[in-house]
Amino acid sequence: MDKKSLKQFEKLLKAKRTELQAAYLEKLQRSGDAGADGALDSADEASANYNKEFWYSMSDGDRQIMRLIDEALRRIADGTFGECIHCEKPIQKKRLEAVPWARHCVECQELQERGRLEE
Numbered sequence: 001m002d003k004k005s006l007k008q009f010e011k012l013l014k015a016k017r018t019e020l021q022a023a024y025l026e027k028l029q030r031s032g033d034a035g036a037d038g039a040l041d042s043a044d045e046a047s048a049n050y051n052k053e054f055w056y057s058m059s060d061g062d063r064q065i066m067r068l069i070d071e072a073l074r075r076i077a078d079g080t081f082g083e084c085i086h087c088e089k090p091i092q093k094k095r096l097e098a099v100p101w102a103r104h105c106v107e108c109q110e111l112q113e114r115g116r117l118e119e
């Protein structure tokens with residue numbers, strides 16, 4: 001895959017990541033008991049709890065997507081992005097445009113959905 005396309009996918013993935021994070025931070029803020037008394041004695045401790053809470057507040061589906069996005073960003077970094085992790089053939093560009101964190105080509109994805117593909 002050419003550098004320009006890679007950059008574009010990287011941008012898409014990062015935007016999606018930010019979007020997921022923003023949605024959950026907002027949800028947390030609305031649910032509201034974090035820092036209710038307004039006193040944050042230990043900023044480090046507060047942010048550690050915050051991250052943990054953030055992570056657990058995510059639905060399984062979103063958590064899964066976050067993980068896939070991180071994996072995809074790693075594949076961009078090591079140059080294997082856009083290859084099916086199973087058969088190593090290039091993943092169709094259209095598919096990547098719809099699901100930039102896709103790990104499988106359409107054929108392997110179908111096998112996986114039918115439970116016929118080993119991870």
Ligand SMILES: [Zn+2]
Pocket residue numbers: 084085086087088089104105106107108109
């Ligand atoms: Zn494949």
